Amino acid sequence: MIEQELQTEVKRRRTFAIISHPDAGKTTLTEKLLLFGGAIRLAGEVKGRKVGKFATSDWMEIEKQRGISVTSSVMQFDYQGYRINILDTPGHQDFSEDTYRTLVAADSAVMILDAAKGVEAQTIKLFKVCRMRNIPIFTFINKMDRYGKEPLELLEELEEVLGIRSCPMNWPIGMGDEFSGIYDRQYNRIERYAVGEKPEREFLTLGAEGIENESLKGQLAPGQWEKLYEDVMLLDIAGDPFDREKILKGELTPVYFGSAINKFGVQTFLESFVELALPPSPRHSTVGDVPVDHPFSGFIFKIQANMNPAHRDRIAFLRVCSGKFERGMNVDQVRTGKKLRLSQPQQFLAQDRNIVEEAWPGDIIGLHDPGVFQIGDTLGLNCDFQFDRLPQFSPEHFARVFNMNTSKYKQFQKGVEQLVEEGTIQVFKTVGRAAEEMILGVVGELQFEVFSFRLQAEYGAQIRLERLPYQLARWIKSDQPIQPEKLSSLSSITTRDQQGNYVVLCESDYDLHWLEEQNPDLIFAESSF
Numbered sequence: 001m002i003e004q005e006l007q008t009e010v011k012r013r014r015t016f017a018i019i020s021h022p023d024a025g026k027t028t029l030t031e032k033l034l035l036f037g038g039a040i041r042l043a044g045e046v047k048g049r050k051v052g053k054f055a056t057s058d059w060m061e062i063e064k065q066r067g068i069s070v071t072s073s074v075m076q077f078d079y080q081g082y083r084i085n086i087l088d089t090p091g092h093q094d095f096s097e098d099t100y101r102t103l104v105a106a107d108s109a110v111m112i113l114d115a116a117k118g119v120e121a122q123t124i125k126l127f128k129v130c131r132m133r134n135i136p137i138f139t140f141i142n143k144m145d146r147y148g149k150e151p152l153e154l155l156e157e158l159e160e161v162l163g164i165r166s167c168p169m170n171w172p173i174g175m176g177d178e179f180s181g182i183y184d185r186q187y188n189r190i191e192r193y194a195v196g197e198k199p200e201r202e203f204l205t206l207g208a209e210g211i212e213n214e215s216l217k218g219q220l221a222p223g224q225w226e227k228l229y230e231d232v233m234l235l236d237i238a239g240d241p242f243d244r245e246k247i248l249k250g251e252l253t254p255v256y257f258g259s260a261i262n263k264f265g266v267q268t269f270l271e272s273f274v275e276l277a278l279p280p281s282p283r284h285s286t287v288g289d290v291p292v293d294h295p296f297s298g299f300i301f302k303i304q305a306n307m308n309p310a311h312r313d314r315i316a317f318l319r320v321c322s323g324k325f326e327r328g329m330n331v332d333q334v335r336t337g338k339k340l341r342l343s344q345p346q347q348f349l350a351q352d353r354n355i356v357e358e359a360w361p362g363d364i365i366g367l368h369d370p371g372v373f374q375i376g377d378t379l380g381l382n383c384d385f386q387f388d389r390l391p392q393f394s395p396e397h398f399a400r401v402f403n404m405n406t407s408k409y410k411q412f413q414k415g416v417e418q419l420v421e422e423g424t425i426q427v428f429k430t431v432g433r434a435a436e437e438m439i440l441g442v443v444g445e446l447q448f449e450v451f452s453f454r455l456q457a458e459y460g461a462q463i464r465l466e467r468l469p470y471q472l473a474r475w476i477k478s479d480q481p482i483q484p485e486k487l488s489s490l491s492s493i494t495t496r497d498q499q500g501n502y503v504v505l506c507e508s509d510y511d512l513h514w515l516e517e518q519n520p521d522l523i524f525a526e527s528s529f
């Protein structure tokens with residue numbers, strides 16, 4: 001009975017994260033997706049909540065001052081029988097290692113590009129993490145209601161900058177003021193662009209003639225049909241054909257065009273996405289792949305402090321990987337060998353929390369954390385395996401840290417330890433120097449402020465940070481014993497991470513290339529795996 005229910009629940013799950021550069025339209029698209037799923041009724045609710053709720057909270061002065069959300073959420077809704085989990089990836093100033101780790105818990109990614117800007121810096125970083133995991137990547141090219149780059153140029157950019165082949169599922173007709181819709185290659189129809197709150201989409205079914213359909217020719221502005229015909233011929237002859245296998249392996253990205261703010265193209269995208277994307281699949285562990293029908297198991301991918309200002313608690317986010325989760329379950333925490341009762345699991349919609357009675361593979365649940373969980377922890381029913389450890393990703397900002405109050409040294413140490421466990425910061429210890437130094441690394445600059453604030457607020461420790469000029473970290477890999485002295489240069493430093501791996505911190509790409517040239521037998525990896 002439960003096996004059957006499990007198969008049904010797994011089959012309808014779609015768990016994904018959205019990757020984009022700030023301002024490409026992630027919030028807007030998320031909001032429209034929630035709207036189609038009936039999860040919210042009013043446009044503006046996602047953003048409104050984000051700012052409104054946190055503005056009244058005292059959780060972080062930083063948030064209040066900047067009007068941004070340091071925290072991020074998980075959103076769940078139903079669409080046409082599918083259960084969709086969107087993992088929000090913090091993206092503005094709150095870009096951090098959490099953003100990367102969220103991608104480790106997702107089964108696929110939706111990449112949003114602003115049609116005028118193409119592939120931007122933050123998108124490249126996030127794309128690399130998705131590539132590492134070979135998860136399917138769906139591309140939504142947004143803001144077609146504005147004048148942007150030529151669609152063919154955007155496809156070229158995907159290939160040249162990101163190195164991924166693309167297959168347009170639909171194609172825009174005009175752009176900006178002349179934008180009149182999309183030609184849907186998948187369903188052989190035209191979807192007309194209309195601004196406003198029209199509830200229904202308007203289609204023109206093309207039939208056997210395809211885009212040579214006479215009534216289409218009559219409906220487009222002068223020159224638009226010819227341009228569409230030319231582009232589509234070129235795609236048919238020179239473009240990559242649709243290949244689901246390649247899409248699922250992350251080798252080919254299906255591309256959709258639209259205008260999120262006008263809801264245009266979003267529902268069409270969603271329908272195609274739920275059909276093409278994969279449900280949760282087996283995840284690798286110390287005993288090999290764990291199938292989704294194994295008894296309950298999951299792993300912690302994010303720990304977040306003080307989401308609710310009324311309780312100074314932490315929430316650990318667990319991705320369910322196998323089996324049915326039920327509230328009140330006694331599970332094993334494999335790292336410590338302890339049994340834990342999960343009595344108050346929570347689920348999320350935008351920023352609201354509800355107690356969850358059950359969850360299935362692909363779902364994310366929030367667990368109250370009195371300080372017992374670590375990033376990467378495996379929890380499970382009668383569980384004796386651990387899922388693969390989560391990699392650490394290269395920080396971009398580094399600083400030395402000094403404890404300013406010697407009588408609070410213990411609190412300082414405890415605070416640093418806890419914040420490392422939560423994944424707020426990474427710690428590197430210098431090697432080959434007279435006195436070992438502690439260097440902190442963060443992916444997003446704001447994490448330094450969060451770190452200082454929390455050490456003071458929660459541990460009573462006062463610190464001083466001295467910023468260092470390094471901009472990237474590379475994990476050194478080799479079959480041979482590593483000789484750290486060979487890794488020194490004027491503008492880099494050799495360290496070890498928490499696990500004892502050698503890591504070099506460099507001031508620039510130029511320094512890194514120099515080191516790579518000097519050490520051709522070593523691998524300089526962007527993440528710890």
Ligand code: G4P
Pocket residue numbers: 020021022023024025026027028029142143144145146258259260261262
């Ligand atoms: P983000 O979460 O990726 O950072 O982007 P967000 O959705 O906040 O969108 C960034 C800006 O782009 C917003 O304008 C938003 O209204 C606009 N935008 C999103 N989708 C489209 C689209 O399809 N067409 C056009 N023309 N604009 C779009 P803003 O002025 O910064 O904010 P707001 O005052 O409109 O909220």
